[in-house]
Amino acid sequence: MKFGKEFASQMVPEWREAYMNYTYLKILLKQILIFHRGQTRSPANQVNSRPAPPAKAASLKRRMSLFRAFSGLTSRYGNNSPKKDKEDEVILVSAMQPADEEQGEDGQSYQTIFLRSSEEGGDLELVFFRGLDHEFNKVVHFYKTKVEEVVKQAEELSEQMDALIALRIKVNNPVNRPPPAAAAAAAAVSPFINETNTGSYPLEVIHEEQQEKRLNDAKGYKMASLEVLNHVKINPTTETPLGTVKNVFKSLNLDFHFNKNEVRDAQEKLKQAFIEFHEKLRFLKNYAFLNQLAFSKIMKKYDKITSRNASDAYLKMVDESYLTQSDEVAKLIERVELAFVKHFCNGNRHQGMDILRPKAKREKHRITFFVGCFFGFSLALMVAIIASVHARDLLKSEGRTQYMNTIFPLYSLFGFLVLHMLMYAGNVYFWTRYRVNYSFIFGFKPGTELGFKEVLLLGSGLSVLTLAAVVSNLEMDLDPKTQSYKALTELLPLVLVIVVFLITICPFDIFYRANRYFLLVCLWHCICAPLYLVTLPDFFLADQLTSQVQSLRNLQFYVCYYGWGDFKKRNAETCNNSEVYDVIFIVIAVLPYWTRVLQCIRRLIDGRDSTQAMNALKYFSTIVAVVTRALYSQKKGITLKIIAASTSGVATIFSTYWDIVMDWGLLCRNSENPWLRDKLILPSRSIYYIAMVLNVILRLAWMQTVLDFHEAPFLHRNALIAIVASLEIIRRGLWNFFRLENEHLNNVGKFRAVKSVPLPFSYEDGYKNL
Structure with missing residues (x-):
């Protein structure tokens, strides 16, 4: 290199x-x-130029240099070199x-x-x-x-x-x-330790090894x-x-x-x-x-x-x-x-x-091997699912609607998680490529941060488990020996959820324990907001949860589907006809945004930053929009539709402006790069303009699901909701890169390369000068 x-x-x-x-x-x-x-x-230089010496002469010169007197590893012969004339x-x-x-x-x-x-x-x-x-x-x-x-x-x-x-x-x-005699002996051996630390270098208050040895010899210490x-x-x-x-x-x-x-x-x-x-x-x-x-x-x-x-x-x-x-x-x-x-x-x-x-993190080739294997297995399983559906014409079967209303939401949860992992892996790859110090920004312990290959390994592994469960589910449904809608068939998604949950909370040093613990701590801080001091990983995770609303609703469906026994007959009537379920359906969607409101209030109180008040107002407007849209989807009515459309429009404009201007630091009028910012990491400015346009489009796509514009003759309603939810996850992945890029540039502007740790003690004013 x-x-x-x-x-x-x-x-x-x-x-x-x-x-x-x-x-x-x-x-x-x-x-x-x-x-x-x-x-x-x-031309003049070409006439007077001399041909280069042949290669053999140069080789001979190198060999002859091996017989010169050794000048030593120090500069003992340096003073004997001829002095240069002033003319040189x-x-x-x-x-x-x-x-x-x-x-x-x-x-x-x-x-x-x-x-x-x-x-x-x-x-x-x-x-x-x-x-x-x-x-x-x-x-x-x-x-x-x-x-x-x-x-x-x-x-x-x-x-x-x-x-x-x-x-x-x-x-x-x-x-x-030590008795007074021993202390006096210690002072006699090393009298300077009894004096106030006035050396040119600090930390001399801590006895060094040589001083300790002298004191131990004197059978005493200070x-x-x-x-x-x-x-x-x-x-x-x-x-x-x-x-x-x-x-x-x-x-x-x-x-x-x-x-x-x-x-x-x-x-x-x-x-x-x-x-x-x-x-x-x-x-x-x-x-x-x-x-x-x-x-x-x-x-x-x-x-x-x-x-x-x-x-x-x-x-x-x-x-x-x-x-x-x-x-x-x-x-x-x-x-x-x-x-x-x-x-x-x-x-x-x-x-x-x-x-x-800490030792530098070493790249392991077996990770690359398993990532390739898992992606290959995933592609094979996807082909098997498509072939099975096409060969048996399942899209036109009588159980299609029932399957999409019950089993599909159970498995789509894992699809959202895998997609989010793939987007995060892409973020890590480009952060690493363009020298964005994401490990320092997130506060990972040195050497424990996951590279993009490790994230891909987790995502592809979860993909294999999910697709294998889907294939098994299809085979068990269609096999006459297992009987239709057998309880064991319906329990496969629940078993998969339990496996993933147990791996996440596993206390043993497997499956990247440090990262799992870090994730659980941040999640706990989000749940307990605003009781914990808000750090960047906490509100960054809360922002990720706002893009995983559909996953949270799918978890709610898990509780209802298995808790109320609907899985025994593959029928979600209990969930769909319950008023309690409808209320929780709204609450689940509001929780991530409410967490962000509380975090903004805590940051406002701690940092006295007025922009956090506006940020809290942004999330509160989103909460209002979510509630009105959910009410409209349940009760309909022209009045609710107008209110839902109005609140959704305001929240979308507010959030889009905040994404681009505050979180990404773009749209600067007097910038060296038109409507961007003075410093950019990516080599092409067009990428930033494309990202801004995509952010607007994808936000509008997410908004349409709650305005009841999700009916399509060729797609089931749940399938269309899953597609639009996936677009929101993709938008969040784009947001992640530019959000951390802006944070990194703020650190660069302040030359901030290490964390500031709060110290445990504070001295009285004027005591240090005594």
Whole structure:
């Protein structure tokens, strides 16, 4: 792989704009190369040109180089290299006090003076060095800003650890306190630990291994002070229903109760904060290394193209800059790892490193194999179903209507799930291809996120189970030996539902347990809204449920069909003639939208974001539309039809506008891309226009089902409803990609690459300055 592609693949996606623009500098070098090639092809140069040396001479030269004296793995012979004359100098690099924001170390910007600008083609090289300086100053300024940021975060984590250690001592009340003599001996061995942490690097409050060894030799240690507990409070926890209720009724006591639950909760929060902080430090370390390598590569390319020797002078400046000389990040990484292993892993370094540095996810070829097998099985089963229906002319049989009213809704549930999985697999594929950091956005644990092949594996596996059940059902219906409408035949869909449910809640480490647990947690947060703090995965899942209304209604039909015994005679009269069923039919459709209303209200209260009030109003308008349309489908009447059409039209316009403008960030008037946004991930702008048009069309298709425009002479009513519900799932799949693209670009704009974790303690104002 070429360095340019490798460089792009190793970037932190949210920091892409802060990296050296390697592609742009390569374009400038290409212009210089084209100019030099034009010079060499001119008639004058062709006369004076010499033929290239034969390949044998080059091979001999390479062989002779094997007999030269070894220069060593260090630079011991570097000082003996001949010095260049001033006449051979190409560039001069100097640090200047800038007038703009491109600042390097200590407020300096680096400027390169090109000494050969008077030569032919020198203006192109001058442009190259100006671009190079711009990129280098940008990189140094960003790196220095981020280092200052992590140093402040490290100081804050140190203060949090002071409070945690003091709380541990207060709660556990250790009896092995060192006697005064032992403490004095410890102070004599290492007196600096009794002083306040005033070093240049934070986290020194946590004793390092060498210090601990000295203290152990002295048979004593320094107990942390409990004074800090008089100046800190526990931050309110509103991430749980109980914490939310307490906060609402103003009964939450923020003072310490000095119990083990507080220690456990604080330790868990700080553990997560250390993990995220370590990840940010690793990103910074990798950022510095990649950019240093990129500047080295681009200068070597320049030397090769121009036959000059300017890389030594420029790379010397790079080596002496803050980007290379700064060691704050390396020291912080070491200190964070020591502290994490000691305080959160009971000294087990192997376990701590597994948590802080998770291994890269490896692609398994057997997944690809099974995906291909399952898709092949699915196609074969579909062919078998079509052939069976056609050969026995089942579409014109007397039981067709009865089958479509009972069995078809039972199996269509799985069809909706499989289609949603296929759309999500497509989303994951394109998110990965266009470097949308969906794993970070959703908050998956590193290494547990599902790739598109894993999602396809689950979808195709469920497809095989469903189609096999359908084939078995048909065969059992038509076989005289099994008798028509036998109870065992009707129980196949229920067995399939139970199997899928048991796999979903299975506690064993099979079938992607981490992802199943993540899904169940988000689902529970949706059910308990607004008692939980709303995160992106929570409202993203709730949005998916709004597109699965028909699946929820099919689940309701399962309960009615099997609970009231209609499956014994394959007749849904009890469900169809029940007023309770009709009421629940409306409630089921309203629940996903009501969940989103409650989530928007919670986000409005937590974030004071006025746009969430409008978002809640949008979902409430959809609820009104759904209720009126359901009432019209049950009672009919011209008045209800007008009300249903009006509310549906308003809700559709409102939702479409919100999809395109708020969720996708499109339709910007003053954008560089007409009516889109300034930054786009997809290479073609036409895709965005097509997506907007499709979103409108598919929303209208979904609306027509409840306006009673679903009668077709060649299709059964349930079949047409299933088709339109499938169109809504496809629309949601399109929405998913652009929604996460917009979220990713917002993170890029803010250079937000790690999660912000709430800390457990807060200090009194002014205490830190004492």
